[in-house]
Amino acid sequence: MKQIIQSFRSGKMEIAEVPMPQCLPGGVVVKVIASLISAGTEKMLVDFSRKSLVGKAQERPDLVRQVLRKAKQEGYIATMKKVFNKLDTPIPLGYSAAGIVVEVGNEVTDLTAGDRVAIAGAGYANHAEYDFVPRNLVNKIPDGVSFEDAAFTTVAAIGLQGIRKAAPTLGERVGVLGLGLIGQLTVMMLKGNGCKVIGFDPDPEKVKLAAASGIDVACATDIENAAHDFSGGFGLDSVIITAATTTNKPLITAGEIVKPKGTVVMVGMMPIEIPRDIYYKKELDFRMATSYGPGRYDPTYEEMGCDYPFSHVRWTEGRNMQAVLEMVASGIVRTGHLKTHRFAIADAERAYEMIETGSEKYTAVLLTYPGNTPDAVIPPRSEIRLKPAVKKEGALRVGFVGCGNFAQAVLIPAFLKHKAIQAVAIASKSGFSAYSAGKKFGVETVYPDMASMLEKESLDAVVISTRHDLHAAQTVAALEKKIAVFVEKPLALSAEELERVKRAQQQSGAMLQVGFNRRFSPLVERIRAELSAKTPLLIDYAVNAGVIPNEVWIHDRAVGGGRIIGEVCHFIDLCAAFTGSTVTEVFARSVAPKGSGYRPDDNLSILLTMASGDTAVITYHAMGGAALPKERITLTAGNRSFVVENFKSLHRYGDRHTVSESTSQEKGFNEEVAAFVAGAKNGTMPIAIESLFNTTMATFAIEESLAKGVAVKVLG
Numbered sequence: 001m002k003q004i005i006q007s008f009r010s011g012k013m014e015i016a017e018v019p020m021p022q023c024l025p026g027g028v029v030v031k032v033i034a035s036l037i038s039a040g041t042e043k044m045l046v047d048f049s050r051k052s053l054v055g056k057a058q059e060r061p062d063l064v065r066q067v068l069r070k071a072k073q074e075g076y077i078a079t080m081k082k083v084f085n086k087l088d089t090p091i092p093l094g095y096s097a098a099g100i101v102v103e104v105g106n107e108v109t110d111l112t113a114g115d116r117v118a119i120a121g122a123g124y125a126n127h128a129e130y131d132f133v134p135r136n137l138v139n140k141i142p143d144g145v146s147f148e149d150a151a152f153t154t155v156a157a158i159g160l161q162g163i164r165k166a167a168p169t170l171g172e173r174v175g176v177l178g179l180g181l182i183g184q185l186t187v188m189m190l191k192g193n194g195c196k197v198i199g200f201d202p203d204p205e206k207v208k209l210a211a212a213s214g215i216d217v218a219c220a221t222d223i224e225n226a227a228h229d230f231s232g233g234f235g236l237d238s239v240i241i242t243a244a245t246t247t248n249k250p251l252i253t254a255g256e257i258v259k260p261k262g263t264v265v266m267v268g269m270m271p272i273e274i275p276r277d278i279y280y281k282k283e284l285d286f287r288m289a290t291s292y293g294p295g296r297y298d299p300t301y302e303e304m305g306c307d308y309p310f311s312h313v314r315w316t317e318g319r320n321m322q323a324v325l326e327m328v329a330s331g332i333v334r335t336g337h338l339k340t341h342r343f344a345i346a347d348a349e350r351a352y353e354m355i356e357t358g359s360e361k362y363t364a365v366l367l368t369y370p371g372n373t374p375d376a377v378i379p380p381r382s383e384i385r386l387k388p389a390v391k392k393e394g395a396l397r398v399g400f401v402g403c404g405n406f407a408q409a410v411l412i413p414a415f416l417k418h419k420a421i422q423a424v425a426i427a428s429k430s431g432f433s434a435y436s437a438g439k440k441f442g443v444e445t446v447y448p449d450m451a452s453m454l455e456k457e458s459l460d461a462v463v464i465s466t467r468h469d470l471h472a473a474q475t476v477a478a479l480e481k482k483i484a485v486f487v488e489k490p491l492a493l494s495a496e497e498l499e500r501v502k503r504a505q506q507q508s509g510a511m512l513q514v515g516f517n518r519r520f521s522p523l524v525e526r527i528r529a530e531l532s533a534k535t536p537l538l539i540d541y542a543v544n545a546g547v548i549p550n551e552v553w554i555h556d557r558a559v560g561g562g563r564i565i566g567e568v569c570h571f572i573d574l575c576a577a578f579t580g581s582t583v584t585e586v587f588a589r590s591v592a593p594k595g596s597g598y599r600p601d602d603n604l605s606i607l608l609t610m611a612s613g614d615t616a617v618i619t620y621h622a623m624g625g626a627a628l629p630k631e632r633i634t635l636t637a638g639n640r641s642f643v644v645e646n647f648k649s650l651h652r653y654g655d656r657h658t659v660s661e662s663t664s665q666e667k668g669f670n671e672e673v674a675a676f677v678a679g680a681k682n683g684t685m686p687i688a689i690e691s692l693f694n695t696t697m698a699t700f701a702i703e704e705s706l707a708k709g710v711a712v713k714v715l716g
Helices: 039-049 053-059 061-074 076-088 153-166 181-192 204-212 223-230 249-257 276-282 317-330 345-357 405-416 431-441 450-456 468-479 495-508 522-530 562-579 669-682 689-708
Strands: 002-006 013-017 027-037 096-104 116-120 130-134 138-140 173-177 196-200 217-219 236-241 258-266 285-288 339-344 364-368 396-401 421-427 445-447 461-464 484-487 512-514 537-544 583-590 604-610 615-621 631-637 640-645 649-653 657-661
Touching (some): 002 345, 138 317, 217 223, 258 276, 345 364, 405 431, 450 468, 468 495, 512 669, 522 562, 562 583, 562 615
Parallel strands (some): 196 217, 537 615
Antiparallel strands (some): 027 364, 096 116
16 A cells, blocks of 8 residues: 655655554544645654754754763663664654554454444554544544535634633634644634634735634734724734744734633744743743643543543544544534645645645645545455565574564564574555665565564564564564564463463463563673582672553553553563573562552562572662662672672672773673574574573562562472
8 A cells, every 4th residue: 555654764755565564452444535734744754854864963952961861871872772773663654544444453343344444543644545543533424514625624623622711701812823724723612603813824825724614803913903993902812823933923813812811822833932021921821732632641531542531521533533523524624725735646746746746735735645535445464575575595584563663663673683684574554664664674575464474474483573562472472483583572461371371381382472581691601600500699789660650551561561561571571581490489568659640560679588598689679870880790609799780780709899881881782682593593592491481470479479469389
C-alpha cells in the first residue's frame, strides 16, 4: 500500500510502498477514502525536519536538556547514538481522515466491516491507503455526510476543544485570531453556539473566506479598534488564538482586545510568552487547549481503549469528534467553500510543494485514494521486497521481529556489526515501521507479521524485540521451526507462558538466548576472570531506576509485566552470572508511602539466596536523585571488593585502591550479540538454559513475596 513518510533528519518526503498494518485486538483497519492535510501543523513539522541539527536544538531547547540529562547517566556516545537513531527514523504524516472499516479487532464490539468512519491520531490516521486505528479514535459517519467532509473531523475537533476551553455562552462576543483552516471551522462552530464572532488575519483572502463561514466582522488590520466597536467598548468576552506564528504577537493582541477578567485560549502554535503587564492588570484567564480534547496524549485512552466516564468527562476527544460530525450533518459546519485543492495520493509531493512554496492560495488540501473505492477488494497482506535476495555463503540468516526505538538504536546495529550476519528480513505490526527500518538497515524484505516471515524465509535465527506480552508466543513459534532465538527480556510474563517456552525449547533443541546484556559487559568479564569459584560472594546492587509515568504500558501487567518482570530480571541475571549459580529463594519489601504516588514495585529491596550459598541484595528505587548514577554494583569476595559504576568505571579495593576506567558506558550489547552468533553457529548456549528459566521464575517469586510479605522459594 502507499503511505506518505518523511525523514526527520532531512525533511525529504517519500510516497513509500509499505506492508499493510496488522489489525490488533483494540482497533480496526480502515480503507482510507480521503484525508486532510493540516497545512499549518504539517508545514511546521516539515520545516522543523529540514532544519540543521543546530537549528533543531535552537527551536527545541527542552529536548536538548533531556539529551544532556541522559548523557550524564549513560554517557555521551551512547546518548548521541540514540539521538541520531531518532533523527534517522522517518515519521508518518497525517492525522485526520475518513474511510471504510475493513477489519475489526476481537475486542471491538460496536463496529463492523463496512462501517463508514472518521479517524484521528498522529501515527494512526495517516496519509496511507490503509490505517490501523484504536477504537477510541474512530467515529461513525452520519448518513448524508461525505467522506471528504468527514475527513475534516479531527482538525475541526481541535477548534472545538478551543471553544470548550473558552466556554462561551449564548450571545457572547468572541474573537478568533488566525483565520486559517482551524480558524474558519472555529468561526462556524461559535456561530452555531449562538455567539457573535469577530476575526482577524493579516491575509485579506482569509478575511473574505471568513464571510462565507458566517463571521460577523473580520478584518486584516486594526483589530483593536474593530474589537472595541464590536464589543461596545467593553472588550471581548473571550479570544481564541488559532494562528501559527514564531512570535507572541497574537498573545499581546488577545490581551488588548479581551475584557477585564476575560479568557484567552491558545489553540495555535507560537511561543508562549505572556505579556505580564497586560494579563496581570486585567486579571485575564489564559488557557491551553490540548489538541482535540481530553484523552489526547494519554495512552490508556488512545491505545488501550479505556474511555473516561461520561458523567466525569463529558467531552473526550472521541466525543468531540462525534459532535463535529453531527454539526457537519446539521449544516452548522460547512466545508464546501474551504476545499481548494485535491491531490491523489500518488501526487502528494506536489501538494506539499505547493504548501511549502505558497505557489497557490490554499485553505483545505485533501488527498484522495483512487484505488480505494467503496467496493474495491482488499489486497492480501504481503511482504515488500526492498532489494534482491543474495545468498551470503556461511552467513547466519537473521530475521528481526519488532523495530521500536531500542531495536533500531541498539539491538539491530549491534547485530549488523558482525560480518557473519545476513539481515534477511524485518517483520512488524506496523507496515510503516517495518519499511523504514528495512530501508535504514538494508534488509532484503519487510513483512507485515512474523508468521509470514517464518513461512516464507529460510532463517537460521530470529531476533525478537516486540512488546513484552508477545515474547513468549513469538519465541515458541520460532523454536518450533528449530530456529535459534534471541529474545529481549523478559522471556515470559507468567509461569504458564514460561512452561510453553520450556517445552518448545526441549522438543526442538534450538538455541535460546534472552537479552541479558549486562553479564557480557567487559567490566563484568574482568571481575569474573579474577574471582575464585571457592570464594563466598556478597553482592549489593543499587538501581536508581527513576519514575515511569503510570500511563506507560510497562505497568500494565498483561502487556508489560510490570517493573519487576520487565526490568529487575536484568539485575537478577547479573547476580546469577557473578555467582555462577541460580536463585533458590527471594524475600522482597517495598516502600510506597500513602499519598506519595509511588507504586508497590517502584521502590523495593530484594534479598536473593543463591544455590551456591552466596547472597545478593538488589535495591531498586524510583525516588532517587536524578543525578545519581543509574546502577552501582558492589561485590565483596573474601578480602577484596569490586565496585562498578554505571558500567563506565571499575574500582578494585584490596590492600590498595585501583581504578580501571572505561572510556564510555559498556553494557555488553555488542558482546552479547557476538556470543549469540557464535552459539548459533556451534550449537552452544551462551547463558545456561536453566539460568534463563530460573531468572524468570525468580521475578514471579519476587511478586509473590511482595504480596505475601514472606520469603518465597523459586521453583523449577
